[in-house]
Amino acid sequence: MVLGRIFEDMCAQMYYRGKMFGFVHLYNGQEAVSTGFIKLLNQADCVVSTYRDHVHALSKGVPARSVMAELFGKATGCCRGQGGSMHMFSEPHNLLGGFAFIGEGIPVATGAAFAAKYRHEVLKQSSPDGLDVTLAFFGDGTCNNGQFFECLNMAQLWKLPIVFVVENNLWAIGMSHLRATSDPEIYKKGPAFGMPGVHVDGMDVLKVREVAKEAIERARRGEGPTLVECETYRFRGHSLADPDELRKPDEKSHYAARDPITALKKYIIEQNLATESELKSIEKKIDDVVEEAVEFADASPLPPRSQLLENVFSDPKGFGIGPDGKYRCEDPLFTQGTAQV
Amino acid sequence: MAAASSLHAAPRVGSSSPFSSSSAGRRSASAARSVRVAAAAGSGAARRAGGRMVARAAVASKAESPASAASSKSDGHEVLLFEALREALIEEMKEDPTVCVFGEDVGHYGGSYKVTKGLAEMFGDLRVLDTPIAENSFTGMGVGAAMKGLRPVVEGMNMGFLLLAYNQISNNCGMLHYTSGGQFKIPIVIRGPGGVGRQLGAEHSQRLESYFQSIPGLQMVACSTPYNAKGLMKAAIRSENPVVLFEHVLLYNLKEKIPDEEYVLCLEEAEMVRPGEHVTILTYSRMRYHVMQAAKTLVNKGYDPEVIDIRSLKPFDLHTIGNSIKKTHRVLIVEECMRTGGIGASLRSAIIDNFWDYLDAPIMCLSSQDVPTPYAAPLEDATVVQPAQIVAAVEQICQ
Numbered sequence: 001m002v003l004g005r006i007f008e009d010m011c012a013q014m015y016y017r018g019k020m021f022g023f024v025h026l027y028n029g030q031e032a033v034s035t036g037f038i039k040l041l042n043q044a045d046c047v048v049s050t051y052r053d054h055v056h057a058l059s060k061g062v063p064a065r066s067v068m069a070e071l072f073g074k075a076t077g078c079c080r081g082q083g084g085s086m087h088m089f090s091e092p093h094n095l096l097g098g099f100a101f102i103g104e105g106i107p108v109a110t111g112a113a114f115a116a117k118y119r120h121e122v123l124k125q126s127s128p129d130g131l132d133v134t135l136a137f138f139g140d141g142t143c144n145n146g147q148f149f150e151c152l153n154m155a156q157l158w159k160l161p162i163v164f165v166v167e168n169n170l171w172a173i174g175m176s177h178l179r180a181t182s183d184p185e186i187y188k189k190g191p192a193f194g195m196p197g198v199h200v201d202g203m204d205v206l207k208v209r210e211v212a213k214e215a216i217e218r219a220r221r222g223e224g225p226t227l228v229e230c231e232t233y234r235f236r237g238h239s240l241a242d243p244d245e246l247r248k249p250d251e252k253s254h255y256a257a258r259d260p261i262t263a264l265k266k267y268i269i270e271q272n273l274a275t276e277s278e279l280k281s282i283e284k285k286i287d288d289v290v291e292e293a294v295e296f297a298d299a300s301p302l303p304p305r306s307q308l309l310e311n312v313f314s315d316p317k318g319f320g321i322g323p324d325g326k327y328r329c330e331d332p333l334f335t336q337g338t339a340q341v
Numbered sequence: 342m343a344a345a346s347s348l349h350a351a352p353r354v355g356s357s358s359p360f361s362s363s364s365a366g367r368r369s370a371s372a373a374r375s376v377r378v379a380a381a382a383g384s385g386a387a388r389r390a391g392g393r394m395v396a397r398a399a400v401a402s403k404a405e406s407p408a409s410a411a412s413s414k415s416d417g418h419e420v421l422l423f424e425a426l427r428e429a430l431i432e433e434m435k436e437d438p439t440v441c442v443f444g445e446d447v448g449h450y451g452g453s454y455k456v457t458k459g460l461a462e463m464f465g466d467l468r469v470l471d472t473p474i475a476e477n478s479f480t481g482m483g484v485g486a487a488m489k490g491l492r493p494v495v496e497g498m499n500m501g502f503l504l505l506a507y508n509q510i511s512n513n514c515g516m517l518h519y520t521s522g523g524q525f526k527i528p529i530v531i532r533g534p535g536g537v538g539r540q541l542g543a544e545h546s547q548r549l550e551s552y553f554q555s556i557p558g559l560q561m562v563a564c565s566t567p568y569n570a571k572g573l574m575k576a577a578i579r580s581e582n583p584v585v586l587f588e589h590v591l592l593y594n595l596k597e598k599i600p601d602e603e604y605v606l607c608l609e610e611a612e613m614v615r616p617g618e619h620v621t622i623l624t625y626s627r628m629r630y631h632v633m634q635a636a637k638t639l640v641n642k643g644y645d646p647e648v649i650d651i652r653s654l655k656p657f658d659l660h661t662i663g664n665s666i667k668k669t670h671r672v673l674i675v676e677e678c679m680r681t682g683g684i685g686a687s688l689r690s691a692i693i694d695n696f697w698d699y700l701d702a703p704i705m706c707l708s709s710q711d712v713p714t715p716y717a718a719p720l721e722d723a724t725v726v727q728p729a730q731i732v733a734a735v736e737q738i739c740q
Contacts, residue, residue: 046489079522089521096488096525097517104508107478111485111493114470118491122467123438134485150478157473311523314581318560320656321609323663323695328656 001031001205001261002283004055006290007064008236011054011071014294015240020071024085027055029203029235032260033167034059036208036230037135040216044127046094046116046134048109051086052234053098056137062090068293074300081303082311102138103145106164109136110151113162113225120222130220131161138165141172143186152193152227159224163215164190166229167202173238174246190227202230203258206267233258309334417600423593425567426456426532429574430494432603434464437492440578441468443479444496444533453498454534454593480506480531484513488525492578500535500587501547514583515556530577532586536627536677537714537725539591546714546721550654551683553585561654562608563587563626567597569652572606580608587654589627611658617647620671620735623662623688625651628675628726635731644735654684662688663696670701671738677725680708702738707731 008026015024027034030052038047038059049056057067062078070077071085078090079098086100096112099105113134120126142148143166155162166186170177178184190197196218200211208230215226233255237244268274309329313319316329328334420428434440441464442448442457448471451458461469472479476497483493497503503510514527537546550561560582564570570588577584614629615636624632629650636646647665651657666672672692674685685706692704707726714724 048485077522079520079524082522083520087520089517089524091521091524096485097521099512101508101512104481104512107481107509108485108488108513110478111482111487112489113485114482115486115489115491118441118467118486119489122441122465146475147478147481150473150475151482153473154475154478154482311519311521312558313560314518314523314526314528317609318558318582318656320653321658321660323659325660327609 001035001264003058003064003286003289004031004034005261006283006286007054007058007067007293010068010290010294012236012240014068014071019298020073020085022084022086023051023239023241024071025052025239026236027052027234029255029259030167030169030232031055032205032208032264033137033165033202033230033232036205037137037163037165037212037216040209040212041133041135042129043092044094044132045216046096046109046112046132048096048105048112048134048136049088049098050102050105050138050142051098051100052139053086053088057088057090057093057095057098060090060093060095062088062093062095064289064293065296066090068290069297069300072297072300073302074297075303075307076296076300080307080311082307096134103142103147106136106138106142106147106151109134109162110155110160113155113160113219114158116161117158117222131222133216133219134160134162135216136162136164137167139172140166140168140170140177140186141175141180142166143189144180149189149193152189152195152225155225156193156195159222161219161222162225163212163219164225164227165212166227167232168229169232169234170251171234171238171247173242185229187227187229193227195225195227197227197229199229199231202232203255203260203263205260205264235259415601417598419596419598420567420571421593422564422567422570422588422595422597423454423456425571425597425599426564426574426588427458427460429571429578430457430460431463433575433578434460434468437578439490440492440494441470441486442494442496443470443472443483443486445472445474445498445502447471447496452496454588454590456588456593457496476502476505477507477509481509481513483529483531484509484517484527487527487529487583488517492528492530494530494532494578497531497533499545499590500533500549501544503531503533503549504547504552506531507552510553510559510585511556515558518558526581527583528581529583530574530580530586531583532574532577532588534588534590534593536587536589536591537709537721540716540718540721541590541714542716543713548678548683548709550585550587551678554655554684554687558583559655560584560608561587562652563589563654565589565592565626565629565650565652567595568599569606569612569650571599572604573608573652575603575605576608579605584608587626591627609653609656609658611661612650612652613647613661614650615646615648617645617669619645619669620647620673620738621662621665621669622646622648622673622675622731622735623651624648624675625654625684626677628677631726631728632675632731635728635735638728638732639735642732642736644739646735651688657688657691659691659695662692663699666692666696667699670699672700672702672704673731673734673738674704674706674708675726675731676706676708678708680706680711683708705734705738707734 066078087098116132187197187199322328448461
């Protein structure tokens with residue numbers, strides 16, 4: 001959680017310093033959801049995120065330096081600088097994106113969960129622990145989109161190992177959840193499709209973790225999907241381009257008082273699980289990680305021009321056969337973008 | 342090419358229903374043959390590891406026959422186009438357990454044009470997945486499944502329905518490999534019946550190739566004969582790239598003898614249908630048959646047209662196309678796609694960019710009218726290109 005917070009604060013600094021561009025959506029305030037869920041996963045389990053994906057990537061184990069370098073648009077970024085803030089992927093960590101349009105990640109997550117079931121039942125390849133689980137993260141705004149309903153239906157129909165995690169931060173940019181949704185209690189839509197729907201305080205990482213554990217285990221056992229609504233709040237605007245003038249100061253301060261990181265710290269100290277100075281030294285370590293990430297990203301090279309055409313097709317034959325009868329991609333100049341085509 | 346010649350005789354085909362009982366016996370026979378072919382073909386894993394077994398066949402042979410299957414050693418067997426597609430699916434599913442089929446009514450019902458008939462019984466409900474009517478979501482599921490190692494073949498019950506899946510096809514089939522920095526591959530095939538049928542109305546008569554052609558990272562191929570339908574379907578399934586395979590509602594019942602042996606075609610290559618000297622006619626899908634009908638008239642009038650089925654709608658096979666233009670110096674494009682922003686428009690632009698110096702006449706392009714396809718037969722006929730227009734265009738180009 002602390003890594004996520006410090007990382008995102010650093011992103012804001014770097015954005016204002018002109019180190020990164022485009023739309024940058026920060027996760028401040030919602031950390032308990034990412035940590036509460038993703039830290040329970042195995043390497044083979046999948047995460048499908050949205051445009052607000054930096055912290056999901058960090059929770060899944062993608063190194064901070066790879067994420068920061070991606071945000072800087074550098075060749076060393078986790079997607080070679082080709083994805084950017086809203087398109088974080090990491091194949092070894094089974095982070096399947098980074099989807100920038102509302103709802104489009106949910107079918108992809110459902111497909112990943114289908115593949116897990118397929119590996120188990122058709123290919124007979126699943127691990128002894130059970131099925132690989134996919135977590136689909138999305139917000140309250142997405143829950144009025146057809147792909148959400150379509151996939152709840154299919155996931156329950158086929159008992160897919162997936163957990164639908166709604167991060168209800170009450171606002172879809174400037175559209176209040178209450179103004180957009182006929183029945184604002186999203187978790188109730190689970191039982192409508194025959195799956196459990198659970199509401200949890202998304203500002204309390206321990207509560208989130210408890211709910212997440214049950215949902216993930218259920219999925220792993222092959223008992224099907226769960227819809228979890230985490231009530232949370234984003235402490236910053238929708239993106240760094242959002243002046244955030246619509247949300248009332250009262251509302252902001254109400255949720256600021258429930259900061260999940262402050263709350264966990266308080267709990268840890270009260271329970272004598274660690275001392276203040278121990279927590280400080282952990283924070284210092286995390287500061288160093290984020291500093292190092294920035295240094296790494298800053299020092300990394302920009303992608304060369306020759307990279308432009310490299311990942312358009314997995315099989316570059318997709319570029320076709322040129323007038324000379326050779327595959328156009330076989331012309332060494334082609335990937336530099338100067339070939340006669 | 343019995344059915345093909347009936348096409349020539351009557352421009353409004355589609356009289357024999359794909360549901361007709363007459364094909365039942367043939368289907369089971371072809372299924373039995375496929376078993377044998379698949380068994381002889383060896384391990385799919387070994388094949389994949391060793392790279393594509395893609396034959397550079399079917400291009401520029403001097404044969405007059407449009408059927409490129411003649412070179413086969415054994416006699417081959419006769420199939421309808423939808424059965425050829427089905428054979429391809431069966432062979433690939435037998436060879437590679439990661440190949441699966443998603444779509445509306447592909448399983449128990451057997452597919453709206455029977456391309457997947459009997460597959461659910463052979464491979465089970467999970468490999469031949471009947472989906473709810475949710476095009477964007479089941480196409481997106483195909484993307485997710487492909488990212489995690491499967492090779493899904495997603496059927497659009499009608500190509501037009503895939504407009505509802507446009508987001509997944511564009512953002513995730515087309516672009517995800519790139520945005521992920523090459524980490525995830527999307528070896529998906531999206532296929533289905535499209536084109537102007539027989540009074541199906543505007544929505545069921547769409548040519549989506551023009552909508553899909555500018556999506557980066559996507560390949561598009563159109564089949565037109567049972568032979569190339571099977572070979573292209575197999576190539577599409579084996580491709581590491583996302584491929585859209587266009588089938589035509591009026592061509593499913595074309596009959597042709599295809600080889601008993603396994604074969605795979607090259608996705609990127611055009612097919613020489615009729616070599617000639619005077620003019621290059623570039624076409625694809627159903628318009629191939631209107632062109633061949635016009636070609637008969639043209640031959641009688643003393644012209645010797647060269648007919649090329651471009652097959653690969655993206656990318657274009659500029660080698661085959663260029664060689665032809667260097668010989669004839671005249672080009673006519675005949676398509677069922679829309680006039681504005683269609684495949685023909687892109688093809689014409691590619692030819693101008695690459696072969697301008699070889700042209701002795703302006704390139705002509707006959708396309709569908711920019712109208713929603715009308716229901717009424719005479720209006721529908723007037724929407725798409727008719728053979729007489731092709732004859733007139735060639736006469737004009739060759740003046």
